[in-house]
Amino acid sequence: MLYSELSAAAQAAYAGLDNAAKEAETRRSIADVPGGFVSKLVKGRVYWYYQRKDPGGAPQQFFVGPDDTATQTLMQRHTASQPQEARAALQRLTRSALALGCADIPIKHGRVIGRLLEHGFFKAGGILVGTHAFLAYQNMLGVLWGAGAFTLDLDFAHAGRKLTLAIASNVRVDTTSAIESLEMGFVPVVSKTTFKKADEPDFDLDFLTTVGRTGDQPVYIPALNLTLQPLKFMELSLEDPLRTTLLVRANPLVVNVPQPERFALHKLIVHGERSTSQRTKANKDVTQAACLLDYLLENDADLLCERWNDVMSRGPGWRQRLQQGWTALVKAFPSQNFDDRLQAALTNSSP
Known part of the structure; x- marks a missing residue:
């Protein structure tokens, strides 16, 4: 964790x-x-x-x-x-x-x-x-x-x-x-x-x-x-x-x-907006998002899924950047199994 x-x-x-x-x-x-x-x-x-x-x-x-x-x-x-x-x-x-x-x-x-x-x-x-x-x-x-x-x-x-x-x-x-x-x-x-x-x-x-x-x-x-x-x-x-x-x-x-779940997803979205000179801040974005998502997937997955679906519904620009940030997160923290955990949470939260 x-x-x-x-x-x-x-x-x-x-x-x-x-x-x-x-x-x-x-x-x-x-x-x-x-x-x-x-x-x-x-x-x-x-x-x-x-x-x-x-x-x-x-x-x-x-x-x-x-x-x-x-x-x-x-x-x-x-x-x-x-x-x-x-x-x-x-x-x-x-x-x-x-x-x-x-x-x-x-x-x-x-x-x-x-x-x-x-x-x-x-x-x-x-x-x-x-x-x-x-x-x-x-x-x-x-x-x-x-x-x-x-x-x-x-x-x-x-x-x-x-x-x-x-x-x-x-x-x-x-x-x-x-x-x-x-x-x-x-x-x-x-x-x-x-x-x-x-x-x-x-x-x-x-x-x-x-x-x-x-x-x-x-x-x-x-x-x-x-x-x-x-x-x-x-x-x-x-x-x-x-x-x-x-x-x-x-x-x-x-x-x-x-709200913590908004903060976490926003960090993923802005990760790709950082210029090359801001790589340190971009890495910190991913790290902070990872810490919060690790907690939320364990303790409040339904709330996280609700916000995830909200962001994905806001349009192609939002979806693209969220996916880019998510890819960077999964690559940076391979031992946390974020992909599997998110997919399980989204499946369980589906009506």
Whole structure:
């Protein structure tokens, strides 16, 4: 296997922390703010938001979560305050989870993600993608990856104007000012879709979106004060994202990430889009996809098959690239018997 399972104690510790961190983030978002909860039906699913008015009188909506037991509990308890004791308890939960073997991310990366979180980037529909999403899946799925976890840059995405996502709202965020406030030396490149550090040339902040009418030309989003780089097939990762908690020392960070099965198949699709100069990233795409697919075929094959069939139905371009990525995966990991396992899963999932 390309992953190892966390202990039952570690999984339980993370589950408790994840619930507590999401509840704390929701309470922090709406504490002492007049307003109320409203629901929306998006693509057949019900999602809840906390709605209030900004100082100018315009309505604002903060994403709370899907209509499930956890979200209902959050809404029932939203009036409770979060005193210093509660924050200290959250830190203790984080330390316990780490001590039991849960995975964390580098402190400097957590500092950037945390600042964007504080400024509302994720409430405004921002999504953490790339390797840090791959890292986030470890605690969420209760595993540790055997490969593919090395990274130096940070990748973020937003659906821009093309997709209607459940978490989209009219919250305005000055993302550029948030990055500048870090005082870490990040400077935007000419396209303004990437921020670089002169003293750490490999530590980039990249901001991505889906391809629209302007093709691959950078797109400026006024509500984010940010320019995004469109990438082909990016919509697969950005549809129906989920919330999860990253661990940075004693500081849990609640962020949006792609669904794991979408992330895995997207990695296969973009593998063939990489140029020759990006072979290292292309290889990492395949490795991360392999780790996730190894887990999903073992633990959630029906969900993976549903997404596989969805991608194959999107047209010849999607099918061709997915098959190309799959061929590279099978060649790179011959001992995992991916072909036989996928075919068995697809056969068993057929109506």
